[in-house]
Amino acid sequence: MKKQIICINWGTKYGPRFINRLYAMVARNITPPFSFTCFTDNADGLRPEIDCQPLPPLDVTMPVNTKGIWPKARLWGPTLGTLTGPVLFLDLDLVITGNLDDFFTFGDPDQVVLARNPAKPFERLGQTSVFRFPVGKLLPLQEKFRADPQAVADEYRFEQRFVTRNAPGGIDLFPKAWVRHFRYQCMHGFPLNWFLTPRLPKGCKIVIFPGGLHPEHAIRGGWHGREGISLWQHIKGVRQRNHAQGSAWRYLRHFIRPTSWVEDHWRE
Template structure:
C-alpha cells in the first residue's frame, strides 16, 4: 500500500481541497494507494481519507500556522505511518502518474528543486518523499530551541534542505510551479494562458493564486499597483484536472 500524506490547518483550505486531492490521487495511481490527512478540523473530509490529529510540535506562535509546522512530520512515531511516504501540499494539481514517485531513487530523500533558487541546494516541500523514522534530528533539534533554526534559515524548506541526509531532486519536468514555471512572464500573462506540458505530473501553487483562483482568472492583491503585473487568465486545464 502506497501512502500519501497531506496536512490541513486553519481556514485557508476547506475539506474540499483534501477531497479533490484524494480524487486526483485515485485517478493517477495504478497501485493500491491511500491518503492520510493530518488536520485540526476533520469536517467535510471524504471518509475514504484516513485522518489523524496534527502531530504535536513545540513551535513559536508567530510561525505556528506557517509551513514551519511541517517540521512536525520528522518525528517518530508519526500517526500510523511507516516506510516511504509521499507528502503533497493541498494546493497542488495532479496532472500525471504518481506511482513513479515511490520508485525514484530508492532510499533517498526526494524533493522538488525550489524553482526560485536553482543550483542553491534548496528543495521545495510542496512534493517530497521521505522514510518515516529517518532524519528525526530535524524535528528533535527544532524543538530543543526553535529560535536557532528560525534565525539561521528563515524558511522551513531551507532548514530541511540543509539538515536532511541523501537529498536528491525529482526530474525537473515532473513537478513544476504554476507561478514560476508555467505562467507567462509579464506582460504576456495578460494575453496568454499558462500552458500545461505533457510531461508534467504535479503543478504546485505556491503563494497566490490558489488553484480555485487561477482556474477562473482571479489573482487577489491588496495594493492597487500589483494589479499592473499580477494577472492570470482563466486556465481550463485546472478545471479538467483539479476535481
C-alpha cells in the same frame, strides 16, 4: 508495495474542499494499492476513503514573522500515526496532472527526495510542497527545531531550506519536469501573460501553487483578490490596488488569464 500519500491540515484556511479534491486527484492518477492519510485537527466533511489521523504532537511555540510553513515539522517525528516506511507528502493546494507512480520508485527508498524549488535557481533548494521521506528519518531535524524554533526559522527562513541542508544522508531531487511552479513555470512572462493562457508543461505530473495563489484563482483568472476580472478592469484597477498588492509593476505583471486545464484536473 502500498503507495502511501500524506497531507496535513490545521485551522480553517483549507478544509474539506481542498482535502477531498486532493484525494480525488490522487485516486485518478495512481496505480493501487495506495493509502491517503490526512493528519488533521478536524475530520468533519472529509470523504470516507480518507484515513484521518490526529495531528502529530509538537509542543513548541511556532516561529512568528517567518515565511516558512513550520507546522510541517509535526511530520518529522520518530513515528507518524500508524504509518511506517516511505511516505509522499503533498500540499493541499496543488494540482495533479499526471501519474504519481514514479514518485515512489525514483531513487533510494531510504532517501529524502524533494521537488525542485524554481524560485531559487542558483541554490540547490528543495520544495516541500511535494517530498518523499521514510517515517522517522527526519527526527534529527525535529529535535533541532524543538530546541529553538525561532532560531532555526531565523537562520533558514523557509522549512524547505532547513530540510534541504540538514536531512540525514542529504537529499535528492525529483526530475525537474515532474513538478512545476504555476506562477514561475506555467504563466507566461509579462506582457505575454495578458494575452496567453498559462501552459501545462510537457511531462508535468504536479503543479504547485506556493505564495498564496490557489488553483481557483487560476481557474477564474484576473488577480489574486480580484478573480474573474477582465484585462481592462485589471489595468484600470492599478490605482485602486491596496498596499498588500504591492507595486504597480507587480500588480500588472501578475494578471492571469482563466486557465481551463486547472479546472479540468482540480475537481472531485
